[in-house]
Amino acid sequence: MSNALRVAQGTFGRVALLDMDRPLVRHAHPHCHVLLKVEGADTKFWVRDDLVPLTSESAVLVNAWESHAYAHDPRRPPTIILALYIEPRWLAEFRPNWTASGRPGFFAEAVGTITPRIRALADTMARTMVSEPEAQHLHEILLSDLMIAVIERFTPWRDSAVSLRDLGRGLSVDRRIRAVAARIDEDPGAVGHIDDLITATTVSRAQFYRLFEASFGVSPRVYLNAARLERAVRAVSDSDASLSVIGESLGFSVPSHFSRFFHDHAGSSPSVFRAVTRCTRDLETPR
Structure with missing residues (x-):
């Protein structure tokens, strides 16, 4: 593995x-x-x-x-x-x-x-x-x-x-899409379905996807998963919360689903990733 x-x-x-x-x-x-x-x-x-x-x-x-x-x-x-x-x-x-x-x-x-x-x-x-x-x-x-x-x-x-x-200097991003991205960045675990994001913009589904990909170069789902992964990496590395609690905070009700998501995106199980980062941190800490 x-x-x-x-x-x-x-x-x-x-x-x-x-x-x-x-x-x-x-x-x-x-x-x-x-x-x-x-x-x-x-x-x-x-x-x-x-x-x-x-x-x-x-x-x-x-x-x-x-x-x-x-x-x-x-x-x-x-x-x-x-x-x-x-x-x-x-x-x-x-x-x-x-x-x-x-x-x-x-x-x-x-x-x-x-x-x-x-x-x-x-x-x-x-x-x-x-x-x-x-x-x-x-x-x-x-x-x-x-x-x-x-x-x-x-x-x-x-x-x-x-x-x-x-x-x-950045790309010109539609204000509605910018608001959606900010919502994802703030709390990716609170985003249940992409359709919820679309509803908040008052644009059609096709237009939403077109605007989002034109702004960021990826689909809303890929952007959401990236935000979840970065939040997961920080939590797994820096917090003492259990992996199941971290997964639940990111919208994964089943712990195995969170582990699979982390492994499929980061190339490592969250437990091994945590062990490796904890080992490094412990070595850095003066005795």
């Missing part, structure tokens, strides 16, 4: 070292998302409608709110993947126009050939997460070097800084 080997979290977002032997459902993240193979079989991801390879020589590059899915082949051995979920505000500390990493089009292509430096940095990051899980400051230094190398390799930030700044 796929599970997290290590998870590092901070102002940068999070980095997960995942041992993957099963597919993930189509989903999205509000992050700049980079996937690098560390060990095991070559594999593939769906990014929007393209099936792209993840190998020792290539990275999969997913823009914020870009739908994607892991397409594991059950006939092949597992793959250890370094999955980076990076906050645009953290990247903006390096270059102001890197705030555009939170918008569509930051990565022009969904896959690219990595440099020997990116390969070495990814391997070092993965090894350090395993051997020194408590070294949060070192993790952030290594991640800084890795993300700078990735962005310099795969985005035209030097040549098109003005267009990236324009992109970073």
Whole structure:
């Protein structure tokens, strides 16, 4: 079963070292998302409608709110993947126009050939997460070097800084759709059905879906699931609430449904994810 080997979290977002032997459902993240193979079989991801390879020589590059899915082949051995979920505000500390990493089009292509430096940095990051899980400051230094190398390799930030700044100013979102997104972000567990959101906007169902996807690039259901996942990750990592209580707060009346949702979106069971993050936190706490 796929599970997290290590998870590092901070102002940068999070980095997960995942041992993957099963597919993930189509989903999205509000992050700049980079996937690098560390060990095991070559594999593939769906990014929007393209099936792209993840190998020792290539990275999969997913823009914020870009739908994607892991397409594991059950006939092949597992793959250890370094999955980076990076906050645009953290990247903006390096270059102001890197705030555009939170918008569509930051990565022009969904896959690219990595440099020997990116390969070495990814391997070092993965090894350090395993051997020194408590070294949060070192993790952030290594991640800084890795993300700078990735962005310099795969985005035209030097040549098109003005267009990236324009992109970073955001998209024009219909006020009704903005209100719906704010409602989801505030309490994703309180959203029972998408139809309830549609009713509140006074627009037709077809228009609602059209406006929502034009604004965020994903369907309302994918957006809602992303909000649920981010809330779940924080609760599983930081709170002492039982997994059943966390699941219920997010709208899952059956604990197994919450566990399946978490595993299908995060690549790990919530219990293992909690154990890994708790282990790291305990190591960081002075005795």
